[in-house]
Amino acid sequence: MSQKTAITKKPICKRPTFRMLPLGFCSGCHYGIIYRLLDEVIQEMGVKGDAICIGGGGCSMIGAMAMDIDTFGGPHGPGAAIASALKRVSPNAFIFAVQGDGEQGAIGLGSFVATAARGENITVITMNNACYGMTGGQLAPTTLLGMVTPTTPEGRDHGMSGYPMHGPELVAPLKGVAYAARGTVHTPANRQKSKKMLKNAFQKQQQRLGFGVVEFLSACPTNWKLSPTDCIQFIEEKMLPEFPLGEFKNIERKE
Amino acid sequence: MTERILSTGNDAVARAAIYAGCKNYFGYPITPQSEIAHYMARELPKIGGCFLQSEGEYAAAYMLLGAALSGERALTSTSSPGVALMQEPLSMMITAEIPAVVVDTQRLGPGTGTGGQQGQTDYSFVTRGVYGGIHYPVLAPYSVSEIFEFVQLAFHIADKYRVLTMVLTDFILGRMTEYLELKTFAFGPLPEKDWALKGKAHKGGRTDFLLTVTGMMLDIPGFFAHQQEKSNRIIDSETRYETYKAEDADLLIVAYGYTARVSKRAVNMAREQGIKAGLFRPITLWPFPKEALKREALKAGKVLVVEDSPGGLAEDVKSAVEGVSPVHFLGIQARHTASPEGLIFPERILQEVRELL
Numbered sequence: 001m002s003q004k005t006a007i008t009k010k011p012i013c014k015r016p017t018f019r020m021l022p023l024g025f026c027s028g029c030h031y032g033i034i035y036r037l038l039d040e041v042i043q044e045m046g047v048k049g050d051a052i053c054i055g056g057g058g059c060s061m062i063g064a065m066a067m068d069i070d071t072f073g074g075p076h077g078p079g080a081a082i083a084s085a086l087k088r089v090s091p092n093a094f095i096f097a098v099q100g101d102g103e104q105g106a107i108g109l110g111s112f113v114a115t116a117a118r119g120e121n122i123t124v125i126t127m128n129n130a131c132y133g134m135t136g137g138q139l140a141p142t143t144l145l146g147m148v149t150p151t152t153p154e155g156r157d158h159g160m161s162g163y164p165m166h167g168p169e170l171v172a173p174l175k176g177v178a179y180a181a182r183g184t185v186h187t188p189a190n191r192q193k194s195k196k197m198l199k200n201a202f203q204k205q206q207q208r209l210g211f212g213v214v215e216f217l218s219a220c221p222t223n224w225k226l227s228p229t230d231c232i233q234f235i236e237e238k239m240l241p242e243f244p245l246g247e248f249k250n251i252e253r254k255e
Numbered sequence: 256m257t258e259r260i261l262s263t264g265n266d267a268v269a270r271a272a273i274y275a276g277c278k279n280y281f282g283y284p285i286t287p288q289s290e291i292a293h294y295m296a297r298e299l300p301k302i303g304g305c306f307l308q309s310e311g312e313y314a315a316a317y318m319l320l321g322a323a324l325s326g327e328r329a330l331t332s333t334s335s336p337g338v339a340l341m342q343e344p345l346s347m348m349i350t351a352e353i354p355a356v357v358v359d360t361q362r363l364g365p366g367t368g369t370g371g372q373q374g375q376t377d378y379s380f381v382t383r384g385v386y387g388g389i390h391y392p393v394l395a396p397y398s399v400s401e402i403f404e405f406v407q408l409a410f411h412i413a414d415k416y417r418v419l420t421m422v423l424t425d426f427i428l429g430r431m432t433e434y435l436e437l438k439t440f441a442f443g444p445l446p447e448k449d450w451a452l453k454g455k456a457h458k459g460g461r462t463d464f465l466l467t468v469t470g471m472m473l474d475i476p477g478f479f480a481h482q483q484e485k486s487n488r489i490i491d492s493e494t495r496y497e498t499y500k501a502e503d504a505d506l507l508i509v510a511y512g513y514t515a516r517v518s519k520r521a522v523n524m525a526r527e528q529g530i531k532a533g534l535f536r537p538i539t540l541w542p543f544p545k546e547a548l549k550r551e552a553l554k555a556g557k558v559l560v561v562e563d564s565p566g567g568l569a570e571d572v573k574s575a576v577e578g579v580s581p582v583h584f585l586g587i588q589a590r591h592t593a594s595p596e597g598l599i600f601p602e603r604i605l606q607e608v609r610e611l612l
């Protein structure tokens with residue numbers, strides 16, 4: 001190519017601003033991508049100054065530590081309850097809780113469903129890596145049938161440990177829920193779609209329409225014991241058939 | 256002029272919180288303290304506050320934490336099984352130094368106990384701190400007006416030291432009615448809550464990360480050194496107790512909460528018969544007034560712990576007066592009936608005092 005293309009100075013997206021780098025995620029983990037999307041969206045929506053992140057007790061906390069906004073992190077499971085109360089006393093703050101699929105679907109399920117049912121004006125971001133990431137890949141409510149984990153050494157058997165759970169679909173029918181969706185970040189196109197979902201969910205909070213949840217499929221190379229590229233294939237072939245992408249609820253106004 | 260009203264102990268908790276500027280309440284119903292939630296559900300909306308009935312005590316304590324992250328004052332109240340469920344969140348609040356107030360209107364345990372009758376079986380549980388070996392202040396009122404004052408004091412202590420603070424009452428105190436003077440107590444200046452999460456735009460671009468993982472923000476020895484230093488300051492400045500007719504006593508009764516009221520009556524009955532009994536009443540159960548108790552015990556020479564439980568306070572008393580005076584114990588076996596309605600009556604205490612002297 002001999003002809004020079006004019007370089008445009010218009011940024012495609014804002015640079016993420018993290019409080020500390022590098023992030024402590026394993027290489028090939030998708031959490032970093034999801035946190036980057038989160039940062040982009042809150043910058044683009046101009047809510048960074050009002051944003052407060054409630055990180056979970058799992059690998060999601062690593063990202064929360066890095067976000068250059070006010071954050072709280074550590075407890076495993078109760079993020080939705082903490083965020084509910086903080087939002088009620090600071091209604092103008094922009095509040096989201098980031099949770100692992102394990103904390104949300106198991107130990108924190110009561111608070112997750114109760115918060116959705118109350119229609120709390122907060123956003124919950126779920127990281128679905130089909131296992132307990134931080135503690136070594138054990139069975140999570142989202143673990144696929146047949147998937148081998150340290151606590152399902154013969155593979156998940158529905159007779160023993162039930163079927164995979166679907167968080168957004170579970171709460172979508174509740175009247176308090178304004179938005180429920182599932183996305184993935186394993187391809188660039190999907191990243192853009194997922195970013196749109198995040199924006200939609202956050203807009204519901206801005207419009208005070210009720211509870212929003214976005215679940216992200218996310219690779220966990222460490223516990224899946226797969227290379228980062230094989231993880232992409234795993235998401236395509238195993239995760240997507242079980243966990244459909246898309247919006248399960250998207251209301252425009254309160255009933 | 257301050258207003259004088261009739262109030263139950265439970266209502267006094269709610270009133271005190273509002274007088275202390277607390278507009279946020281989270282809780283889950285449990286006898287014998289649900290009236291606190293009823294009061295807050297009625298009154299907080301009128302003053303633009305937040306009342307939220309949670310999905311359980313675990314969530315209530317996490318909501319307390321969530322609200323307190325904003326820097327505002329927040330309250331939860333519960334009873335014994337509820338405190339058990341709150342242990343993890345309370346420990347998180349201690350670690351991240353998030354101040355708030357918990358009221359435990361204790362009922363008989365263990366388990367579901369009598370389903371909500373009186374008892375003082377929470378003593379050891381709430382005074383030994385949370386897991387991790389860190390303590391929080393516990394205030395023990397014995398009248399409705401003290402409940403009103405100590406709940407306000409608890410908010411002050413919480414904010415002064417950035418520490419969770421508990422007020423321990425019981426079925427009898429929560430449900431009884433007494434006169435109460437409504438007023439806001441002034442306890443002195445407080446530090447600014449510059450750590451509160453409000454969004455960086457509201458704090459000059461600064462951000463805070465409050466973390467419940469020991470040793471990630473501070474090194475581990477640093478974390479414990481800081482907590483120890485804070486504990487020492489609380490012990491030095493906040494240890495409280497009261498004595499009654501202890502100056503010339505030949506026997507010192509030690510009691511808190513409802514059994515302290517009953518014991519005071521027993522002291523008066525004993526004095527009428529010429530028996531020199533006195534009362535030592537710890538007001539802070541942690542920090543426990545060890546030194547003062549040791550001094551008083553040394554003067555009296557005999558100590559009798561009266562406590563409606565198999566013995567929790569008795570352990571603190573024993574360790575405080577060890578080698579100074581023998582410690583006798585009148586516990587839950589001394590109730591006038593074994594039924595849930597059983598109480599330790601002054602007559603029973605007097606009988607014990609007479610036997611010991």
Ligand SMILES: Cc1ncc(C[n+]2csc(CCOP(=O)(O)OP(=O)(O)O)c2C)c(N)n1
Pocket residue numbers: 057058059060076099100101102103104127129131132133134135140343
């Ligand atoms: C009360 C409590 N129970 C258990 C744990 C241990 N624990 C920490 S992280 C974790 C699992 C995390 O899995 P998940 O919620 O899916 O999040 P991920 O690490 O995958 O992001 C567990 C069980 C804890 N910290 N606290």
Ligand code: SF4
Pocket residue numbers: 024025026028029030031059129133134219220221222223
């Ligand atoms: S354990 Fe899994 S989820 Fe956690 S950082 Fe590593 S790859 Fe990511």
